[in-house]
Amino acid sequence: MSEPSLVPELLITDIESSINFWCTLCDFSIQYERREEGFAYLVSGNTHIMLEQRGFSRNWITGDLDVPYGRGINFQISIESVDFIVNRLQQQKWPLYMDPEEKWYQKGDREVGVRQFLVQDPDGYLLRFSEHLGERRVKGK
Numbered sequence: 001m002s003e004p005s006l007v008p009e010l011l012i013t014d015i016e017s018s019i020n021f022w023c024t025l026c027d028f029s030i031q032y033e034r035r036e037e038g039f040a041y042l043v044s045g046n047t048h049i050m051l052e053q054r055g056f057s058r059n060w061i062t063g064d065l066d067v068p069y070g071r072g073i074n075f076q077i078s079i080e081s082v083d084f085i086v087n088r089l090q091q092q093k094w095p096l097y098m099d100p101e102e103k104w105y106q107k108g109d110r111e112v113g114v115r116q117f118l119v120q121d122p123d124g125y126l127l128r129f130s131e132h133l134g135e136r137r138v139k140g141k
Contacts, residue, residue: 003048004046004047004048007041007048007049007050008049008050008075009049009050009051009052010049010050010051010052010069010070010121010123010125011052011053011054011065011069011123012051012052012053012054012069012121012122012123013053013054013067013122013123014053014122015035015038015039015040015051015053017122018040018051018053018121018122018123019040019042019051021094021121021122022042022049022051022121023042024088025085025088025089025092025094026044026085026088026089026119026127026129027044027079027084027085027088028042028043028044028047028049029042029043029044030042031043031048036056037052037056038052038053038054038055038056039051039052039053039056044077044079045078045079047077047078049075067123067124068120068123068124068125068126069123069124069125070123070124070125070126071124073125073126074118074126074127074128075125075126075127075128076116076128076130077127077128077129077130078130078131078132079129079130079131080131081131082100082115082116082117082129082130082131085129086100086117089119094119095119095120096117096118096119097117097118097119097120097126098117098118099117100115100116100117101115101116101117102114102115102133103115103116104133104136106138107135109137109138110135110136110137110138111135111136111137111138112132112134112135113132113133113134113135113136114130114131114132114133115130115131115133116128116129116130116131117129
């Protein structure tokens with residue numbers, strides 16, 4: 001497997017809370033970390049993400065940071081099945097931003113189906129976990 005070409009690094013407020021959310025609830029694992037720098041590199045399948053706690057090491061902050069962080073962006077994470085993570089989040093009473101739904105998106109003369117839900121991490125970053133349902137012809141084409 002090749003390394004991803006894009007690995008987002010999210011500025012966070014507390015590395016322990018974020019690792020608990022990402023690893024315990026969302027099924028990521030720590031590939032490596034530098035706790036003394038408030039940093040962790042997480043992986044789930046081919047999804048890679050870096051977490052960096054604000055106030056440690058170098059933080060590249062281009063403007064005012066207001067919670068929730070990451071407004072205007074959501075990170076789509078492709079997984080085999082959304083049920084496992086949804087169940088784990090619900091067991092821990094972690095609120096979903098959007099309940100699971102089935103959605104079909106047009107792609108040329110085809111539609112691509114997903115089952116997806118949205119959740120915010122401890123800093124408000126919006127994550128869209130997505131399970132592939134297949135493809136079908138667009139009706140009437």
